[in-house]
Amino acid sequence: MRTxxxxxxxxxxxxxxxxxxxxxAAQGSSPYVPLHHRAMPVVEHLIxxxxxxxPTPLTRPLRESALVQxxxxxxxxxxxxxxxxxxxxxxxxxxxxxxxxxxxxxxEAGAAVxxxxxxxxxxxxxxxxxxxxxxxxxxxxxxxxxxARLGPLVAVTHPYFDTRLKDDPDYFGKKDxxxxxxxxxAYLDARWRYGxxxxxxxxxxxxxxxxxxxxVSSSPYSYDHLALTIGTSxxxxxxxxxxxxxxxxxxxxxxxxxxxxxxxLVRPGSRTTVAxxxxxxxxxxxxxxxxxxxxxxxxxxxxxYDQNVAVNSLLGADVEFRLGRVKxxxxxxxxxxxxxxxxxxxxxxxxxxxxxxxxxxxxxxSWTAFYTRVANxxxxxxxxxxxxxxxxxxLARSFSDYDQLTLTASALAAPGLLLAPxxxxxxQGEGDFRLPYPPASAYATTPTILSGVVERTVRxxxxxxxxxxxxxxxxxxxxxxxxNAEHVSAARxxxxxxxxxxxxxxxxxxxxx
Numbered sequence: 001m002r003t004x005x006x007x008x009x010x011x012x013x014x015x016x017x018x019x020x021x022x023x024x025a026a027q028g029s030s031p032y033v034p035l036h037h038r039a040m041p042v043v044e045h046l047i048x049x050x051x052x053x054x055p056t057p058l059t060r061p062l063r064e065s066a067l068v069q070x071x072x073x074x075x076x077x078x079x080x081x082x083x084x085x086x087x088x089x090x091x092x093x094x095x096x097x098x099x100x101x102x103x104x105x106x107x108e109a110g111a112a113v114x115x116x117x118x119x120x121x122x123x124x125x126x127x128x129x130x131x132x133x134x135x136x137x138x139x140x141x142x143x144x145x146x147x148a149r150l151g152p153l154v155a156v157t158h159p160y161f162d163t164r165l166k167d168d169p170d171y172f173g174k175k176d177x178x179x180x181x182x183x184x185x186a187y188l189d190a191r192w193r194y195g196x197x198x199x200x201x202x203x204x205x206x207x208x209x210x211x212x213x214x215x216v217s218s219s220p221y222s223y224d225h226l227a228l229t230i231g232t233s234x235x236x237x238x239x240x241x242x243x244x245x246x247x248x249x250x251x252x253x254x255x256x257x258x259x260x261x262x263x264x265l266v267r268p269g270s271r272t273t274v275a276x277x278x279x280x281x282x283x284x285x286x287x288x289x290x291x292x293x294x295x296x297x298x299x300x301x302x303x304x305y306d307q308n309v310a311v312n313s314l315l316g317a318d319v320e321f322r323l324g325r326v327k328x329x330x331x332x333x334x335x336x337x338x339x340x341x342x343x344x345x346x347x348x349x350x351x352x353x354x355x356x357x358x359x360x361x362x363x364x365x366s367w368t369a370f371y372t373r374v375a376n377x378x379x380x381x382x383x384x385x386x387x388x389x390x391x392x393x394x395l396a397r398s399f400s401d402y403d404q405l406t407l408t409a410s411a412l413a414a415p416g417l418l419l420a421p422x423x424x425x426x427x428q429g430e431g432d433f434r435l436p437y438p439p440a441s442a443y444a445t446t447p448t449i450l451s452g453v454v455e456r457t458v459r460x461x462x463x464x465x466x467x468x469x470x471x472x473x474x475x476x477x478x479x480x481x482x483x484n485a486e487h488v489s490a491a492r493x494x495x496x497x498x499x500x501x502x503x504x505x506x507x508x509x510x511x512x513x
Contacts, residue, residue, distance in 0.1 A: 051076065172392070
């Protein structure tokens with residue numbers, strides 16, 4: 001992490017030279033609302049139904065200050081009482097006292113019962129090796145989040161424990177402890193009029209919030225990274241970089257690995273948002289993070305060709321726009337497309353990902369429909385350390401070689417009660433980015449998508465969340481009808497999956513001395 005530390009110091013010293021950097025103003029200085037926060041399903045429902053506007057389209061997490069701003073601006077005079085009530089509830093939770101030196105402490109304790117230890121039940125049976133469902137079991141959780149605001153600077157730390165982590169294959173920490181835990185968020189964030197500087201760990205998602213992004217997502221547990229934003233509410237440049245875990249190449253030599261992502265976000269009008277982005281994974285036994293890749297105004301693809309260095313480059317775009325009351329959204333990832341195909345090594349199957357979706361609302365009930373697919377060889381290369389993963393979990397999607405069709409809805413059935421039914425068809429091939437890359441001699445017979453015996457899963461489920469003061473009750477239950485289970489021809493399974501969690505939250509805030 002010495003390279004990251006040097007860059008933090010370098011960018012911090014450069015702040016005064018940036019626009020608005022001579023005197024930092026507390027523009028939107030506030031903590032983020034974590035993606036896993038219990039309020040986020042309700043917030044996304046309010047956005048989908050048009051009660052509030054989306055403060056940051058194609059970007060999650062939201063800032064508390066931005067969320068409060070749109071909640072205050074919401075016109076709920078004609079809305080049902082349950083909608084007005086949930087808006088007031090969110091304002092009570094996030095509309096904090098103003099001041100240059102403020103702090104808040106939020107604690108949480110809870111218990112859960114589940115049929116599995118995974119964050120997403122659709123992960124069951126997927127991956128290499130396939131993820132096991134496990135036995136029915138109970139889990140206990142607890143944590144303490146501390147937020148401190150010093151003018152334009154925000155400091156956040158949120159350590160917690162969760163006994164479920166010991167059985168989650170996505171969690172890379174030591175699992176032989178009596179109580180497993182981690183720091184969900186731990187960061188310093190500085191804001192000024194035309195940008196911000198961030199260092200620490202936080203879950204992020206680039207793209208439509210209905211599903212995981214194709215480059216930056218919350219698939220891996222939060223990891224330490226450096227992020228920089230420069231621009232206005234209409235045009236903004238964003239950069240993210242981090243040092244990944246070392247990984248052996250095909251000769252068994254450990255390679256140092258780094259991930260850099262750049263994004264240009266443009267909002268030409270209130271109905272349209274477009275993001276163009278690129279990602280680079282660089283790796284080598286003695287590799288360091290070259291400044292030319294970290295440069296927010298540079299293109300990693302040009303650096304790759306100009307300096308003749310090895311790197312895995314990914315290009316893509318996200319878009320959302322409104323047509324009347326319907327919001328349309330899409331994503332496209334180009335991982336490796338060969339155009340000329342002059343040699344055998346140029347004949348690789350196309351590597352890509354895409355999403356097409358729509359969202360709208362009727363009588364206070366929102367609905368979202370999307371289709372997404374990720375090709376067989378997407379996210380992996382013939383040089384294993386350049387694979388888009390961190391500790392064997394995808395930095396973007398955590399699976400490849402699949403397509404998925406999902407229809408969800410959400411409704412406030414009563415004050416504090418949100419119901420969200422779901423229907424999903426998932427087709428998963430035998431490809432996985434954790435597997436070795438095929439040799440050039442096998443390119444002609446390697447399927448572009450849905451390789452081998454394709455597992456088909458139909459999921460019918462219901463998600464429910466209820467909030468009443470300090471208490472929260474959340475549940476998710478469903479049934480999976482699986483054909484060709486674990487890629488065995490004609491094997492059928494019916495899986496009943498579910499989770500119920502009860503939590504109690506407390507908190508207080510005040511002024512720092």
